[in-house]
Amino acid sequence: MKRLLLALLVLVGAATPVAAESLERIFSAGNEAYYQDELRQALAKYDALVEAGVEDPDLYFNLATAHARLGELGHAILYYERALWLRPGDEGTEQALATARRLLGKRRAEREGEATVRTRPPLTEALAGPFSADGLAWTLMVLNVLLFGLLLARPHIHHESTRLAATVAVPILALSVAASGGLLASKLGAFEPGERAIVLSEGAPLREGPDERASVRKKARQGQRASILGSESGYLRVRLPGGSAGWMKEKDLGQIRPN
Amino acid sequence: MRRPGELVTRALPHLALLGLLLVPALARAEVRVDVQPDRKQLAIGERMTVRITVQTEGSGQPEVVLPDFDGFEILSQQVQRPMQFSFNFGQRAVFRSSSIYTYVLSPLRVGTLRIAPVRVQLGDDTYTTQPLDITVEPGAGGAPPAAQPGQQPDPQAPANVADGVEFDSTAFLRTVVDQAQPYVGQQVTATVYLYSRNRIRSIPTPEQEPTTDGFWTRDLLGGNTPQPRRDVVGGQSFMVYVLRRFAAFPLRDGELTIGPMSITIDNSSVFDVLTGTRRQPDIKRTGVPVTLQVRPLPEAGRPDGPIAVGAYAIGTKLDREQTATGDAVTLTAVVRGRGNIETVELPTPGVPGLDILQPQVKDLVETPRDQVSGTREYRWLLVPQKPGTFTIPPFALNTFDPTKGQYRRVVSPALSLKAVGAALPAQAKPVPLETPSAPEIDPDAVEWAPIRTQSALSRRATLLAEQPFFGWALALPPLAWLLLAGGGLLRRRLAAxxxxxxxxxxxxxxxxxxxxxxxxxxxxxxxxxxxxxxxxxxxxxxxxxxxxxxxxxxxxxxxxxxxxxxxxxxxxxxxxxxxxxxxxxxxxxxxxxxxxxxxxxxxxxxxxxxxxxxxxxxx
Known part of the structure; x- marks a missing residue:
């Protein structure tokens, strides 16, 4: 109810300075709680902002760091990844993500003798990683206009050297359009079987069906990547990197790209 | 005047010559018939050759009545007549002929098939051979005989085989599972066959793989494609291809279904263009789901705790029997046997005074004769915390062998480890994997980057690439180019x-x-x-x-x-x-x-x- 009222307040006065002030105030209150080591309270404030429709890399960074300090490394990795999705190449976030993964590996090694934590993303994702989706979309649009504009203008260019330059530029622009289109498609997950997600709980069961009684096929590792293929009655159909597919509870997974 | 004896003496040579000349004509006709199969026992899908040789000698042409080979499909037949001639002495003729009939046959059903006798009539005499019994067995190593058109179940098919098939005269898919009523955890082997009237040109494109919800599965083909063979269904000869073969282990009892596979058979070829052949349409086929009735493990004699379905043995060893306190010793336990080896679990032993870390588990799975088996190796690091002799208790595994329907307890021998040296200071016990909530490492000990105090607090916005106009914005330049370039071309043509x-x-x-x-x-x-x-x-x-x-x-x-x-x-x-x-x-x-x-x-x-x-x- 409290969240609903807050969301209503935010929606009604979304464009007004009052609303912006409210969001700022909640954000500041969250930060204040964080500095006072009231991490759960800080998380509640940050979550309220997310519920209200704020989708900001700095907010996700703070969420991730609060979770990390609570030892909830699955959530921390998820929110760092989400912050990077929104603001690729953010050095501070990349370092914090690496720290969270290192800590997860260390914790696992303490428990099991040795551990391997995969940090390298798939190739297509790694290529598109440094770019934002909107940046790639703008690049694609501009290059597209340039390419076809040049194609239209080329027959009317009479100056020999200019015409030669246009002839050379056309295939380069065509390749650039294809590359930016491919990167954009990769960024939006077009080459993957489903939505990218992170496993939040250690040993989260991967079941054969969307039911508590269904047999467990495998136990997923915290911080592990997964692809969400579908959903049914509180369960998500997922595929893990090794190819294992099954059903996991919604609470055990977090989607990297904000909903 | 000649004496009668002299007359007889003088006539004898002539009579002898006349007798010699008349003997073939008056002699009884001679017939030899030989029916020779190259084998008397074969399997469905195999072929046999029957060679019938008819040799006659007599005063007329023989009439040969051949059997109709009921129960067989005649794949080919050939007649040879290497010799056929006659002698003609006066009014009577003697024919000698030789004919060889060669039949290549393929059996249509399992059981004892009888090839009827060969009958040869020469003049007033009839000669008949003995009938020939041929034993036909189900296809060895391949599919059991396929259901005939109209899905009539084969009465001779093994009762415990689940068969999903719907006949089609051109091509059809067939799913065969070797166990219709397996136990939970028992291996069933599922094979998806493609029956095609014609030899297919390329590997069919799978549109949908067989679904196996409720099973733990393992591929048995491993990228190998068995050679196609020939089978006869409804009197029609089909090429039979193995598309999929996998071991499936039911994870729960009740009805479990292996879903149908869908494929597209591409009938075209790159050479069609060169040869001018008209492109044949693709063939799409979907199989029939197969439902198994999975039985729970029998209650009678069932021990408590987890049961490993299959036949297993456990071997254990220590890499050394004596060590210093604080040094790690490797304890290896190997479970070997037949069954879903990857699901066999051994508990981590607990020995006071020994710090035992979580194990490394290595599986080696093999599938000889499509039977899943192999080894699962557990390796624990044991660190003695104090001096003394430690006894590592035996590992025990409760198993159920579905082929025998019996429970069995497999136990390894106990091991002994002697540790010397001083006792180590006490350490925290390793936390089991299933309790992740308590972090062992204090996250606050890590230096996290400071949180962000300034933020634009951007609102949720639809991505540019997902805006409805984005597609149009991308399509507009090429459309404009096409329009203008096309218009220019049209104008030039009109001007010309x-x-x-x-x-x-x-x-x-x-x-x-x-x-x-x-x-x-x-x-x-x-x-x-x-x-x-x-x-x-x-x-x-x-x-x-x-x-x-x-x-x-x-x-x-x-x-x-x-x-x-x-x-x-x-x-x-x-x-x-x-x-x-x-x-x-x-x-x-x-x-x-x-x-x-x-x-x-x-x-x-x-x-x-x-x-x-x-x-x-x-x-």
Whole structure:
């Protein structure tokens, strides 16, 4: 109810300075709680902002760091990844993500003798990683206009050297359009079987069906990547990197790209 | 007079010769029939050759009645007649013939099939061979006999085999599972076959893989494709391809279904273009789901705790039997056997005074004769915390062998480890994997980056690439390019067509001037004026872009004036045309002497018209 009222307040006065002030105030209150080591309270404030429709890399960074300090490394990795999705190449976030993964590996090694934590993303994702989706979309649009504009203008260019330059530029622009289109498609997950997600709980069961009684096929590792293929009655159909597919509870997974 | 004895003596040689000559004719006809199969036992899908040899010698042609090979499909037949000739002595003839009939047969059903006797009739005598019994077994290592059209179950098919098939005369998919009522955890082997009337050109494209919800599965083909074989269904011969074969271990009891596979068979070939063959349409086929009734493990004699389904043995060893306190010793336990080895779990032993870390687990799975088996190796690091002799208790595994229907407890021998040295200070016990909530490492001990105190707090916004206009924004430039480039091309083509019409009219004017000049030289007044009129008309059409042939002189004058033709040229045009009319309709009106001069004037006029640039026509 409290969240609903807050969301209503935010929606009604979304464009007004009052609303912006409210969001700022909640954000500041969250930060204040964080500095006072009231991490759960800080998380509640940050979550309220997310519920209200704020989708900001700095907010996700703070969420991730609060979770990390609570030892909830699955959530921390998820929110760092989400912050990077929104603001690729953010050095501070990349370092914090690496720290969270290192800590997860260390914790696992303490428990099991040795551990391997995969940090390298798939190739297509790694290529598109440094770019934002909107940046790639703008690049694609501009290059597209340039390419076809040049194609239209080329027959009317009479100056020999200019015409030669246009002839050379056309295939380069065509390749650039294809590359930016491919990167954009990769960024939006077009080459993957489903939505990218992170496993939040250690040993989260991967079941054969969307039911508590269904047999467990495998136990997923915290911080592990997964692809969400579908959903049914509180369960998500997922595929893990090794190819294992099954059903996991919604609470055990977090989607990297904000909903 | 000769004596009777002398007569007999003299007649004997002749009688003997006559007897010799009559013996073949009077002798009983001789028939030899031999039925020789290359084997008397075979499996469905295999083929056999039956060779029937008929040799006759007698006074007539033999009549051979061959069996109809009921229960077999005749794949090929051949008749050889290597020798066939006759001797003719006087009125009687003796025939000798030899025929070899060779049949290649394929059995259509399992059981004992009888090949009926061969009957040979020669003259009044009939010769019959013994019938031949052939034993036919189910296909060895391949699919059991396929259901016949109309899904009639084969009474001889093994009762415990689940078979999903729907007959189609061109191609169909068939799913065979070797166990229809397995126990939970028992391996069933599922095979998806493609039956095709024709040999397929390429590997079919799978549109949908068989679903196996409720099973733990393992592929048994491993990328290998078995050789296709031939089978007979409903009297039709099919090529049988193995598309999928996998081991499936039911994870729960009750009804479990292996879903149907869907494929597309591509009938085209790159050589179709070269050979001019018409492209055959693709064939799409979907199989039939197979439902298994999975039985729970029997309650009678069931031990408590987890049960490993299969037949297993456990071996254990320590890498050394004596060590110093604080040094790690490796304890290895290997579970070996037949069954879903990857699901077999061994508990971590607990020994006071020994710190035992979580194990490394290594699986080696094999599938000899499509039976999943292998080893699972557990390796624990044991660290003695104090000196003394430690006994590592035996590992025990409760198993259920589905082939025997019996429970069994497999136990490894106990091991002993001696540790020497001083006792180590106490350490925290390893936390089990299943309790992740308590972090072992204090996250606050890690130096996290400071949180962000300034933020734009951006609101949720639809990505540019997901805005409805984005697709249009991308499509617009290429569409504009296509439109403009296409329009330019069209314009150029129309312009080319206009220019060519103008050129044609110019050429016509020039041609007609030549005709007029020739007529002038010949003194042919009529021909000259006709050609002159055509030349002027063509030249005007070339300049104006339209024909003026239908206009009267007055209207032509008005029209040309409107298009900007100067009065001198206009008068000359009209004068030329009027002169022509006068010459053609008034006999003797022109004597032809002035024609060369008129021709020169005509040439000058056409030149002036050629230089004429008409103004735009007023609407």
């Amino acid at each position: 067509r206009t220019v060519s019409a103008e050129e044609a009219a110019e050429r016509e004017a020039s041609t007609q001037l030549g005709v007029a000049e020739q007529a002038a030289r010949a003194g042919d007044v009529g021909a000259y004026h006709a050609a002159a009129a055509r030349a002027i008309g063509a030249q005007l059409q070339a300049r104006l872009g339209e024909s003026v042939a239908s206009l009267t002189h007055d209207r032509l004058r008005a029209h040309l004036r409107a298009r900007g033709l100067d009065d001198t040229t206009l008068s000359a045009v009209v004068e030329q045309l009027q002169g022509g009319d006068f010459a053609r309709f008034a006999s003797g009106g022109d004597d032809g002497a002035a024609l060369p001069e008129q021709a020169r004037r005509l040439a000058a006029l056409l030149k002036r018209l050629h230089a004429f640039s008409p103004s735009e026509e007023e609407s």
